[in-house]
Amino acid sequence: MDRVTASRPPVWIGLGGAALIGVLTAVQARINGQLGLRIGDGFAAAVISFGSGLIVLIVLSAALPQGRRGVRALVAGVRGGGIPLWMLCGGVAGALSVATQSLAVGIIGVALFTVGVVAGQTVSGLLLDRAGIGPAGIVAVTPTRLVGGVLAVLAAAVSLAGGIHAPPVLVVLPFLVGAGIAWQSAVNGRLRQRVGTPLTATLVNFIGGTAVLGVAELIHTAVAGPPTSYPADPWLYLGGVIGVSYIFLAAALVPYTGVLLLGLGTVVGQVITSVLIDAIWPAAAAPTLAASLLMSTFAILSVVVAVVPWRRMPRPRR
Numbered sequence: 001m002d003r004v005t006a007s008r009p010p011v012w013i014g015l016g017g018a019a020l021i022g023v024l025t026a027v028q029a030r031i032n033g034q035l036g037l038r039i040g041d042g043f044a045a046a047v048i049s050f051g052s053g054l055i056v057l058i059v060l061s062a063a064l065p066q067g068r069r070g071v072r073a074l075v076a077g078v079r080g081g082g083i084p085l086w087m088l089c090g091g092v093a094g095a096l097s098v099a100t101q102s103l104a105v106g107i108i109g110v111a112l113f114t115v116g117v118v119a120g121q122t123v124s125g126l127l128l129d130r131a132g133i134g135p136a137g138i139v140a141v142t143p144t145r146l147v148g149g150v151l152a153v154l155a156a157a158v159s160l161a162g163g164i165h166a167p168p169v170l171v172v173l174p175f176l177v178g179a180g181i182a183w184q185s186a187v188n189g190r191l192r193q194r195v196g197t198p199l200t201a202t203l204v205n206f207i208g209g210t211a212v213l214g215v216a217e218l219i220h221t222a223v224a225g226p227p228t229s230y231p232a233d234p235w236l237y238l239g240g241v242i243g244v245s246y247i248f249l250a251a252a253l254v255p256y257t258g259v260l261l262l263g264l265g266t267v268v269g270q271v272i273t274s275v276l277i278d279a280i281w282p283a284a285a286a287p288t289l290a291a292s293l294l295m296s297t298f299a300i301l302s303v304v305v306a307v308v309p310w311r312r313m314p315r316p317r318r
Helices: 003-007 011-039 042-063 065-080 090-108 110-131 143-160 168-195 198-224 239-257 259-280 289-307
Strands: none
Touching (some): 011 090, 011 110, 011 239, 011 259, 042 065, 042 198, 065 168, 090 198, 090 239, 110 143, 110 289, 143 259, 143 289, 168 239, 239 259
């Protein structure tokens, strides 16, 4: 047994961490969506979410030894050419994700947002693993992984079957977010390998995302004007801290799980949490509870099919 295999955590630990990422993602989506509705500016809400997370990461990177080592490795890698530009662009996908949360979730609900993300993650995860973009290298598209991906897409289709009472762009954007999240996980995982810590990979993600969202908000403000007021509820400003937590965790896990399995594990936590949130606090275009429960079943089956090591029973000797 080599060192990499020996240090690898059991599959169930990786999937448990991925499910926790899904829980945090669903909670963050609802918080950012509500903040966007309350201030009437989804881009401003996204800047607040990413900007607050960036402040937390800057403090942690300065205070922790691994953060300082990671920043030094990042600077040296960029200067020496060991870290290409594309490894620094994960924040673009993160910016799209948070902006879409702030613009759409308050209208279409967490569950409908989630199923679009599921479909995008699944398709993109298969392609990224096959192309070897993730830190785990090339991961074959086996029949079970393909079936798991199909079930995840079917889960998304179930929630859409009842019709959508929302602008089409709010339905298309979550699919693009899902594709971006899979790519973001792969890029952040590769960057984490180069700098030696997920903390620095997450910091780079938030620097890029905050910059992109800041430009978008400046343009939006020039056209529509700035927000007139901000809510006083403290919980509406926790999206950034939650984002730091799950992106950090994803960067740490993806070398062991691969992009697709990380995405599918995340689906379980995200979908179940989304159903619970929408059941307690429904949005105008949220799917019915029955559709949400059926969707959750397909999503969980997709993980089981993709992850469980199915083996043929040995033929009895004659």
